[in-house]
Amino acid sequence: MLTTAGERIAIDCDLPWVDELIDEATAGERRNADTERATLAVRVESSSRPFHTTAWEPVTRGAWRRAKEVVLEDVCGSGFDLRLASGAERMDFTYRWRPKLRGQVVARLLPSRFILLARAALLQYPAMWRASLRDRAPLHASVCTAGDLRPLLAGPGGVGKSTLLMQEIAVGGVAICDNICVSDGSTAWGLVEPVRVEGGSGRAMPHGRVERQLTRRVPALVPDIIVSLRRGEDSVAVVKPCDPATAARSLITGTFIAGELRRYWSFAATLTAATGLGPAQAPVEEIAEHLAARLPAVEIVLPNRPGLRLSELLNRVEAIA
Structure with missing residues (x-):
């Protein structure tokens, strides 16, 4: 569990290298705690398959929606695709690592830039957007x-x-x-x-x-x-x-x-x-x-x-x- 920007994030990661990145990003603040009170959940899956968007409504280039679900490709240029399921009490952010060729090159040649993008896409921006629902x-x-x-x-x-x-x-x-x-x-x-x-x-x-x-x-x-x-x-x-x-x-x-x-x-x-x-x-x-x-x-x-x-x-x- 991570408390950041006033939000409580339950974190589950299937990719060890991403889990290490998350640990570094949380700067010692990640805790083993009850996730029932989480206001959003972040899960990183090991699958590299695209999220299903067939017959979904396009929102803008690289984004689709259906009912209470949203899919975004290459969030913030990080190489991660996102599926958001919005609920009354909790938002579920599910990610898959699916970088385009350019993203792979950037991650390898500019590691500090990639790390900042990944932190933003996986943790920081979801927390800030969830906080915006509280008029913050x-x-x-x-x-x-x-x-x-x-x-x-x-x-x-x-x-x-x-x-x-x-x-x-x-x-x-x-x-x-x-x-x-x-x-x-x-x-x-x-x-x-x-x-x-x-x-x-x-x-x-x-x-x-x-x-x-x-x-x-x-x-x-x-x-x-x-x-x-x-x-x-x-x-x-x-x-x-x-x-x-x-x-x-x-x-x-x-x-x-x-x-x-x-x-x-x-x-x-x-x-x-x-x-x-x-x-x-x-x-x-x-x-x-x-x-x-x-x-x-x-x-x-x-x-x-x-x-x-x-x-x-x-x-x-x-x-x-």
């Missing part, structure tokens, strides 16, 4: 504890969120995720994945990062301040007030330009079109604006190299107030 939207953001505060960190990829998180965890803080969460405008639930940082040992990933397990992770937090992050060129950080419109814009734009979510939008729209479930478009803007209207916000322009911890920077906000 994905955000490219995280929430951690920093002293007495619970900041929601917003901003584009590569700005330094992971570094700030790891610094706070090193002094006893907790965090819900590295980069991706879902929120209803009040609580944020983290997506389980390894944290990607610069330097050190671990699986090599794009942009010169390596993966580590995110220690001291908690499933959810209720943020009490929004921190919009930018990277500057000076040697010292700048902390300044941030109005609600700017805070919301930081959350919205950071989410829609995030590489981790690039394929999610079409995945979610296809499942929604096929099943009639969930929002036609994830309410990212509405959730971000609701958070920004409720919470105080600051903008931090980070220096050109790591410096003060987030909690130390937020102490400046209290001093200004």
Whole structure:
């Protein structure tokens, strides 16, 4: 069982190499637990035969539906085909490894890219789409504890969120995720994945990062301040007030330009079109604006190299107030 993005996933895998990939993706959070309370089930079958779609209604290229079932070919370019059976209490996602020639080449020559695609297709995107049925939207953001505060960190990829998180965890803080969460405008639930940082040992990933397990992770937090992050060129950080419109814009734009979510939008729209479930478009803007209207916000322009911890920077906000 895996609890991620506020959803409980029962996992069953017939392919040992995929099971190893799933173990790595769950970053130590996979548990032997009662699966009766699962909100979705993920099963990877050993069969390489195509799912039956004869006489099914086409939804779009590579997608078909019949009653409460949907079949998608080559989900997100991962090489896995999907059959979704939607029920009132649980969604059943069944996968088969059926890569096209190009997919086989990519998996062999670009293993880190393939691993990220497979994680998204098998675990992350199903959990986020299931969360959308609860009126939650994905955000490219995280929430951690920093002293007495619970900041929601917003901003584009590569700005330094992971570094700030790891610094706070090193002094006893907790965090819900590295980069991706879902929120209803009040609580944020983290997506389980390894944290990607610069330097050190671990699986090599794009942009010169390596993966580590995110220690001291908690499933959810209720943020009490929004921190919009930018990277500057000076040697010292700048902390300044941030109005609600700017805070919301930081959350919205950071989410829609995030590489981790690039394929999610079409995945979610296809499942929604096929099943009639969930929002036609994830309410990212509405959730971000609701958070920004409720919470105080600051903008931090980070220096050109790591410096003060987030909690130390937020102490400046209290001093200004």
